[in-house]
Amino acid sequence: MVDFGFDKLVLIGAVALVVLGPERLPRVARTVGTLLGKAQRYVSDVKAEVNRSIELEELQKMKGQFQTAVNDVQSxxxxxxxxxxxxxxSTWSDLSVDGTNADGTIGGYGSPVPVYERPKKNWRLKRGATPVWFxxxxxVRRHxxxxxxxVARFRPSRRAP
Structure with missing residues (x-):
């Protein structure tokens, strides 16, 4: 950027004092300071946006790498x-073709093939065994x-004060 030394700033200030006069110089200096502050904020916002976009691109690259790694592991x-x-x-088909007998035993060892049977639970009996007072x-709602x-049951009564 432009590099101003102290001597150049003093020269610019002296010329501004002569051209603008002592009455308008403070107001112009405040306006210039405000504009410079806005310009600095704008530049910092642009820098932050550029940094965010660079970080976003890096994160998207990392996401792509992780996605390919996950796909490789999944496959x-x-x-x-x-x-x-x-x-x-193949083992099951070989066993079922050759290993089972007509009575359901495997390989002639005398152990029948286990059949899954749902456990006998009667949850209504368990709920009915709970006392009413409890x-x-x-x-617990009973009805x-x-x-x-x-709503009608729990509506507050309308009593006049």
Whole structure:
């Protein structure tokens, strides 16, 4: 930028004093100072915007690198899962074709193939075993109630003061 020394600033001030006069010089100096401050703020805002755009570009490059790394890892894991699934399917098909007997035992060892059975839980029985006084204390609703009925139930009374 332009480099002004002390002697040049004194010369500019003396010329301004002669041209503008002592009455208007302070007002002009304030205006020039305000304009210089606005110009400095504008330049700093532009610098900050440029820095932000550079950082954004760097972050986008890093995001692209991470995305490619994630895709590589995902594809390798998927390949490994497919290979393991294929080997499991081939082993299972070999076992089911050759290893099971008509009575459901595997390989003739006498152990039947386990069948999944849902556990027998009766949640209504468990809810019904809770005493009514405990439900009232905990605030558990025992009866279905419409929204309008609930509002009417908890509406404050209209008493005149």
């Amino acid at each position: 390798s894991v998927q390949e490994q899962m497919d290979a393991a699934n294929q080997s499991l399917q 439900k009232q204390q905990q605030g 279905a109630q419409s929204g309008a009925a609930r």
